[in-house]
Amino acid sequence: MKAEFVNPFLMATQDVFDRMLGLSIEKGKLELKEDLIAGKEANVLISIVGSLLGAVVYSFPKTTALEIVRIMSGMEIEALDIFVTSALGEVGNIISGNAVSYLEKANYRCDIAPPQIILGENKSVSVAAPKSLLVPIKTKAGDFEISIALKENPNAQS
Secondary structure (H helix, E strand, O other): OOHHHHHHHHHHHHHHHHHHHOOOOEEOOOEEEOOEEEOOOEEEEEEEEEOEEEEEEEEEOHHHHHHHHHHHHOOOOOOOOHHHHHHHHHHHHHHHHHHHHHHHHOOOOEEEOOOEEEEOOOEEEOOOOOOEEEEEEEOOOOOEEEEEEEEEOOOOOO
């Protein structure tokens, strides 16, 4: 997978975490996977269409998800309820929207679909791209993963 597909998601994640949560991110060691995996308890799937096809999954352990939403809302929350999943969906949506803006600057015209929330660990997701890149992210609110599975769309119109 091309770095020019991955870097926009990392830049957008840093932007959103800095602006919305006051947190910096640290990227861990990248890992190539055969499938797109929703690997943690709370996962946000964003499908991408246009010049690129595929999806991105933001996978949060329960503790990280609850801490992110606590920072966003100022409320203590104990369960992965509708409020938490909605907030995480919005975080994934904003990151992906910003990433698509970065991709647009590199002449990749893409759109994102509304977020889908997947609860439960280690769920395989089938998408257009045959492989995904797993990007571990460390923050002071906890660690999470971004799985990126994108390929160029041979049928995309310029």
